[in-house]
Amino acid sequence: xxxxxxxxxxxxxxxxxxxxxxxxxxxxxxxxxxxxxxxxxxxxxxxxxxxxxxxxxxxxxxxxxxxxxxxxxxxxxxxxxxxxxxxxxxxxxxxxxxxxxxxxxxxxxxxxxxxxxxxxxxxxxxxxxxxxxxxxxxxxxxxxxxxxxxxxxxxxxxxxxxxxxxxxxxxxxxxxxxxxxxxxxxxxxxxxxxxxxxxxxxxxxxxxxxxxxxxxxxxxxxxxxxx
Ligand code: MG
Numbered sequence: 001x002x003x004x005x006x007x008x009x010x011x012x013x014x015x016x017x018x019x020x021x022x023x024x025x026x027x028x029x030x031x032x033x034x035x036x037x038x039x040x041x042x043x044x045x046x047x048x049x050x051x052x053x054x055x056x057x058x059x060x061x062x063x064x065x066x067x068x069x070x071x072x073x074x075x076x077x078x079x080x081x082x083x084x085x086x087x088x089x090x091x092x093x094x095x096x097x098x099x100x101x102x103x104x105x106x107x108x109x110x111x112x113x114x115x116x117x118x119x120x121x122x123x124x125x126x127x128x129x130x131x132x133x134x135x136x137x138x139x140x141x142x143x144x145x146x147x148x149x150x151x152x153x154x155x156x157x158x159x160x161x162x163x164x165x166x167x168x169x170x171x172x173x174x175x176x177x178x179x180x181x182x183x184x185x186x187x188x189x190x191x192x193x194x195x196x197x198x199x200x201x202x203x204x205x206x207x208x209x210x211x212x213x214x215x216x217x218x219x220x221x222x223x224x225x226x227x
Pocket of ligand 1: 042043044117
């Protein structure tokens with residue numbers, strides 16, 4: 001897919017769903033983002049012990065669920081029965097960790113575009129990439145907009161090999177000196193940079209090189225306008 005086919009004209013992506021008013025990375029957060037008029041949602045994908053992609057930010061369950069320990073050591077049947085809402089507010093009690101399949105279905109039904117961040121654990125890169133591509137090829141409508149993003153260049157390469165038509169974004173906290181080479185080698189269409197590393201010069205260079213430029217995480221209206 002070419003750069004031109006992605007539409008970031010709304011310029012705002014709901015990070016982990018509407019995470020300031022609902023528990024991040026849940027179906028409630030996705031629905032709330034759509035209610036607020038977001039056109040894009042960003043969510044994080046990890047693998048269960050039995051290789052099913054689920055939506056959760058951290059590698060462990062402790063912060064955002066009533067479970068404990070690493071996500072990738074629990075079967076999907078266990079993960080999806082955990083409470084991923086009560087930590088945020090009592091009215092979200094029983095809100096579950098969604099599978100990627102459930103999240104993709106809601107996101108596409110609500111007419112949102114998806115920025116899916118891939119967070120494979122060490123040694124899981126290939127199965128992670130295969131599982132993500134398998135679910136998306138089955139569940140994501142061909143016409144709906146999707147981008148796969150990651151800090152992990154190995155998984156970006158793996159999904160690129162498996163599904164070259166799905167656009168990819170390189171995530172960076174600090175701008176590597178060889179970002180141009182990385183973008184070319186990984187055939188990414190978007191450079192997604194930590195706001196702390198953003199300069200006007202960088203934005204100009206990235207755009208002149210023919211890529212999209214996205215920045216995370218901007219939660220203040222004034223800063224968003226400036227960006
Ligand atoms: Mg993320």
